[in-house]
Amino acid sequence: MAGSMKLSTLPILLLLITCLPSSATGSQDQESFLYTGFAGSNITLDGAATITPAGLVKLTNESFRIKGHAFHPAPVRFREAPNGTVRSFSVSFVFGILSSFGDIRGHGFAFFIAPTTDLSAAFPIQFLGLVNATNNGSATNHLFAVELDTIQNTEFGDIDNNHVGIDINSLNSVESNTAGFYNDDSSSREDDGMLTNMSLIGSGPIQVWVEYHGESTRINVTLAPLGVAKPARPLLSTVYDLSGVLTDQAYLGFSSSTGLSTGHHYVLGWSFGMGTPAPVIDPTKLPKLPYLGPRPQSKLLEIVLPIASAVFVLAVGILAITMVRRHIRYKEVREDWEVEYGPHRFSYKDLFRATKGFKDKNLIGAGGFGRVYKGVLPKSKSQVAVKRVSYDSKQGVKEFVAEVVSIGHLQHRNVVQLLGYCRRKGELLLVYDYMENGSLDNHLYGQLQGKATYLGWRQRFRIIKEIALGLLYLHEDWDKVVLHRDVKASNVLLDKNMNGRLGDFGLARLYDHGTDPQTTHVVGTIGYLAPELVHRGKATTLTDVFAFGIFVLEVTCGQRPIKEDPQGNQLVLVDWVLQNWHKGSLADVVDAKLQGGYDAGEACLALKLGLLCSHPFPQARPSMRQAMQYLDGDVPLPELLPEHFSFHMLALMKNESKVYSSAMPSYPSPMMTSFGSISDFSIHGR
Numbered sequence: 144m145a146g147s148m149k150l151s152t153l154p155i156l157l158l159l160i161t162c163l164p165s166s167a168t169g170s171q172d173q174e175s176f177l178y179t180g181f182a183g184s185n186i187t188l189d190g191a192a193t194i195t196p197a198g199l200v201k202l203t204n205e206s207f208r209i210k211g212h213a214f215h216p217a218p219v220r221f222r223e224a225p226n227g228t229v230r231s232f233s234v235s236f237v238f239g240i241l242s243s244f245g246d247i248r249g250h251g252f253a254f255f256i257a258p259t260t261d262l263s264a265a266f267p268i269q270f271l272g273l274v275n276a277t278n279n280g281s282a283t284n285h286l287f288a289v290e291l292d293t294i295q296n297t298e299f300g301d302i303d304n305n306h307v308g309i310d311i312n313s314l315n316s317v318e319s320n321t322a323g324f325y326n327d328d329s330s331s332r333e334d335d336g337m338l339t340n341m342s343l344i345g346s347g348p349i350q351v352w353v354e355y356h357g358e359s360t361r362i363n364v365t366l367a368p369l370g371v372a373k374p375a376r377p378l379l380s381t382v383y384d385l386s387g388v389l390t391d392q393a394y395l396g397f398s399s400s401t402g403l404s405t406g407h408h409y410v411l412g413w414s415f416g417m418g419t420p421a422p423v424i425d426p427t428k429l430p431k432l433p434y435l436g437p438r439p440q441s442k443l444l445e446i447v448l449p450i451a452s453a454v455f456v457l458a459v460g461i462l463a464i465t466m467v468r469r470h471i472r473y474k475e476v477r478e479d480w481e482v483e484y485g486p487h488r489f490s491y492k493d494l495f496r497a498t499k500g501f502k503d504k505n506l507i508g509a510g511g512f513g514r515v516y517k518g519v520l521p522k523s524k525s526q527v528a529v530k531r532v533s534y535d536s537k538q539g540v541k542e543f544v545a546e547v548v549s550i551g552h553l554q555h556r557n558v559v560q561l562l563g564y565c566r567r568k569g570e571l572l573l574v575y576d577y578m579e580n581g582s583l584d585n586h587l588y589g590q591l592q593g594k595a596t597y598l599g600w601r602q603r604f605r606i607i608k609e610i611a612l613g614l615l616y617l618h619e620d621w622d623k624v625v626l627h628r629d630v631k632a633s634n635v636l637l638d639k640n641m642n643g644r645l646g647d648f649g650l651a652r653l654y655d656h657g658t659d660p661q662t663t664h665v666v667g668t669i670g671y672l673a674p675e676l677v678h679r680g681k682a683t684t685l686t687d688v689f690a691f692g693i694f695v696l697e698v699t700c701g702q703r704p705i706k707e708d709p710q711g712n713q714l715v716l717v718d719w720v721l722q723n724w725h726k727g728s729l730a731d732v733v734d735a736k737l738q739g740g741y742d743a744g745e746a747c748l749a750l751k752l753g754l755l756c757s758h759p760f761p762q763a764r765p766s767m768r769q770a771m772q773y774l775d776g777d778v779p780l781p782e783l784l785p786e787h788f789s790f791h792m793l794a795l796m797k798n799e800s801k802v803y804s805s806a807m808p809s810y811p812s813p814m815m816t817s818f819g820s821i822s823d824f825s826i827h828g829r
C-alpha cells in the first residue's frame with residue numbers, strides 16, 4: 144500500500160542518507176509500520192493465505208483443515224539491548240470474519256509475535272496454526288498471541304464461542320473476555336461503562352488495539368467496530384512480563400486455520416509502533432470487506448432498506464393489480480375472422496373512456512335489447528351513442544358482426560349511421576352517430592321533461608316521408624336487401640335539425656336478392672308485427688311495410704298502437720281508426736293535440752296509407768316505393784273503402800284461420816272485440 148510504504152521506507156531512506164555505514168542494522172531498528180490495505184505490499188504469506196484483488200489479506204480458504212499465516216516481512220527488535228527488558232509497543236489492526244454458511248462457525252484467528260515465520264509444524268483446527276499438541280504450553284515457543292476465537296474449545300478452557308484472549312505460549316488464555324467494548328459514555332459512569340457485546344463473525348470490520356507497557360508490563364487489548372474511537376477502557380487488561388516470553392527479534396503476524404467448518408478471515412489494515420503509539424489507520428482508505436451472506440448494514444440502511452423494499456413491493460403490487468384490472472376491465476373478444484372488419488372495430492377502452500365508464504349519467508335510454516349511452520370519442524371528439532347488447536350464444540355472432548359491418552356501409556340522411564362495433568364476452572357494443580333530439584316517441588307523447596313541444600303536422604308529415612325514404616333505401620337502393628325488422632316510433636331518431644332517421648339496426652337481418660329469406664324466430668315489437676310474421680316467423684320487406692303502416696297511424700293519431708283505456712280494455716289503434724272510418728268520422732282520429740292545425744288532405748292520405756300498409760294480407764300492401772309515390776302525390780292512392788279491409792279479412796280468415804288459431808293458442812278470445820274480422824288481425828299483430 145502506498146501509505147504504508149511511505150511510512151515504512153521513509154526512516155530507512157533517512158538512515159541511508161544520514162548514517163550510511165550503519166545502514167545494515169537499519170531495518171532492525173525500524174520502529175513503526177502501517178498497512179492501509181495490502182495491495183502490492185511485501186507481506187509474507189504462507190498456507191492458504193492470499194491477498195485478494197481488493198487488497199485484503201485473506202488468511203484461509205474454503206478447504207478443510209488448512210492454515211494460513213501473514214507476516215510483516217522483517218523481524219522487529221523488542222529489546223534495547225540483549226537480555227534487556229521488552230520495550231513498550233503498540234499494535235493496531237482491522238479485521239473482518241465472514242461466515243460461509245450462515246450460522247455455521249469457523250475457527251477464529253490470532254494476532255501473534257513469534258521468533259520465526261516457520262510455523263509449518265503447528266496444527267490447524269483449534270490450534271489456530273500457532274502450536275501443535277506437543278509444544279502447547281512450552282516456554283520454547285516464545286509466543287505471544289491475542290486470539291479472536293469463534294469456537295469454544297473446552298480443552299483450551301475457552302469461555303464461550305465469541306471471545307478475545309491473551310495467550311502466552313499456549314492456547315489457554317491468561318486472560319479472556321467475551322468480545323465487546325466498553326462505552327465511553329460518561330452518563331453511565333455508575334456502571335463504570337457497560338460492555339457492549341459484539342459478534343466477531345459478521346459484524347463488519349472490527350478494530351483491535353494491543354498495547355504493552357514495558358515498565359508496568361501491562362498488556363491492554365481493546366476492541367471497537369471500525370469507525371468507533373478507541374474506547375478508554377480496554378476489554379482485556381493484564382500484567383504479564385513479556386521480557387520472559389519474546390525473543391530479542393521476533394516476527395509479527397496473523398494466523399488462522401480451518402477445521403471441518405471454514406470461515407473467512409480478512410485483515411484490512413495493520414500498524415505497529417515500537418515505543419510509540421501505533422500509527423492511526425484511516426478507516427476511509429481501507430479496502431471493503433466482500434459481501435458474503437448477511438452483510439453488516441448501517442442504521443440508515445436498516446431503516447431505509449425495509450421501507451424502500453416495502454414501498455417497492457407495494458408499488459409493484461399496485462401496478463400489477465391495476466394492470467390486471469385494466470386487462471379485465473378493457474378485455475375484449477377478438478377473433479381472426481374479424482381482421483377484415485378492423486376499421487369498424489372500436490376498442491373497448493375507447494368506448495369505456497368515451498362514456499365515462501358507462502356511467503348512469505351518460506345513460507340516454509334503455510331499449511328491449513340493451514342500454515344506450517351517450518359518449519364522446521376520445522380521438523375524434525365526435526358524439527356517439529353506444530348500445531350495449533348482450534348475447535349468450537356464440538353461434539351467429541360471426542354473421543351478426545358481418546351484418547353490423549355491412550350496415551356500417553349504409554349511408555343515408557334518413558338512416559342513423561352505424562359507426563362500428565366492439566365485442567366482449569357475452570356482449571356486443573354498437574356505436575352510432577348521436578342524435579341530438581332523441582327518439583320520436585318522446586316528442587309524440589311529450590315525455591321530454593321541460594320541452595314538451597308537440598310536433599306540428601308539417602313536421603310529422605315530413606318525418607313520415609323521411610322514414611319512408613330511409614326504409615326504401617334499405618329495401619331497394621342497396622346491393623343487398625336490408626330488413627329493418629323493428630320500425631316503430633321509438634326507433635325513429637331526430638337529429639339536431641329534427642330530421643327523422645331510422646335507427647337501431649340491432650335486430651336487422653340481411654339476405655341477398657332472390658334467395659329465400661331465412662326463417663328465424665320472431666323479432667320486433669308487439670303492435671308492429673305483421674300477422675304472417677307472427678305465424679310463420681318470416682320477415683320480408685312487406686313485414687317492414689306493415690310496421691311502417693302502424694308507425695304512420697301512430698304519428699298521425701298521436702297514439703300508441705296498443706294502449707289500455709282507464710277501464711283496462713285494450714285499444715287497438717288500427718281497429719279504432721277503421722271503426723271511425725266506418726262511421727264516416729275519420730277526421731276524429733287525427734291527434735287532438737294538433738288542435739285542428741293540419742292539412743286534411745295529407746292527414747287523410749296518411750291514415751289511408753297507414754291502413755293499407757298495415758293490411759293483414761301481405762299482397763294488399765304496397766311496396767315502400769309505391770308508398771313513397773303515394774306520399775309524394777305522384778300516384779293517387781287507390782280508391783279504398785273500409786269494406787276492403789273486411790273483405791280481405793274474411794278471405795284471410797277462411798284461408799288461414801286454422802293456421803292462425805293453432806299457432807297462437809294463448810291469445811284469448813275476449814280480444815275478438817267489436818270489429819270481428821279486423822280485431823282478429825290486430826290480436827295477432829300485438
Ligand SMILES: Nc1ncnc2c1ncn2[C@@H]1O[C@H](COP(=O)(O)OP(=O)(O)O)[C@@H](O)[C@H]1O
Binds near residue numbers: 508
Ligand atoms: N343514436 C342515438 N342517438 C341518441 N339517442 C339514442 C340513439 N340510439 C338510441 N337512443 C336513445 O336510446 C333509447 C333506447 O334506444 P333503443 O335501445 O334503440 O330502444 P328500443 O330497443 O326500445 O328500440 C331511445 O329511445 C333513444 O332515446
Ligand SMILES: *[C@@H]1O[C@H](CO)[C@@H](O)[C@H](O)[C@H]1NC(C)=O
Binds near residue numbers: 190204205209
Ligand atoms: C486453499 O489453499 C490451499 C493451499 O494452502 C490449496 O491447496 C487449496 O486448493 C485451496 N483451496 C481452495 C478451495 O482454494
Ligand SMILES: *[C@@H]1O[C@H](CO)[C@@H](O)[C@H](O)[C@H]1NC(C)=O
Binds near residue numbers: 185217
Ligand atoms: C521484502 O521482504 C523480504 C524479506 O521477507 C526482504 O528481503 C525484501 O527486501 C523486502 N522487500 C521490500 C521491497 O521491502
Ligand SMILES: *[C@@H]1O[C@H](CO)[C@@H](O)[C@H](O)[C@H]1NC(C)=O
Binds near residue numbers: 225226
Ligand atoms: C544473557 O543472559 C544469559 C543467561 O540468562 C547469559 O548466558 C548471557 O551471557 C547474557 N548475555 C548478555 C549479553 O548479557
Ligand SMILES: *[C@@H]1O[C@H](CO)[C@@H](O)[C@H](O)[C@H]1NC(C)=O
Binds near residue numbers: 264276277278
Ligand atoms: C510440534 O512443534 C515442534 C516445534 O515446532 C516440533 O518440534 C514438533 O515436532 C511438533 N510436534 C508434532 C507432533 O508435530
Ligand SMILES: *[C@@H]1O[C@H](CO)[C@@H](O)[C@H](O)[C@H]1NC(C)=O
Binds near residue numbers: 276299313314315
Ligand atoms: C496447553 O497448555 C496449557 C499450558 O501449559 C495447559 O494448561 C493445557 O492443558 C494444554 N492444553 C492441551 C490441550 O494440551
Ligand SMILES: *[C@@H]1O[C@H](CO)[C@@H](O)[C@H](O)[C@H]1NC(C)=O
Binds near residue numbers: 321338340
Ligand atoms: C454479553 O455476553 C455475555 C456472555 O455471552 C452475557 O453474559 C451477557 O449477558 C451479554 N451482554 C449483553 C448486554 O448482551
Ligand SMILES: *[C@@H]1O[C@H](CO)[C@@H](O)[C@H](O)[C@H]1NC(C)=O
Binds near residue numbers: 354361375
Ligand atoms: C491500560 O488501560 C488502563 C486503563 O484501564 C490504563 O490506565 C493503562 O495506562 C493502559 N496501559 C497501556 C499500556 O495502554
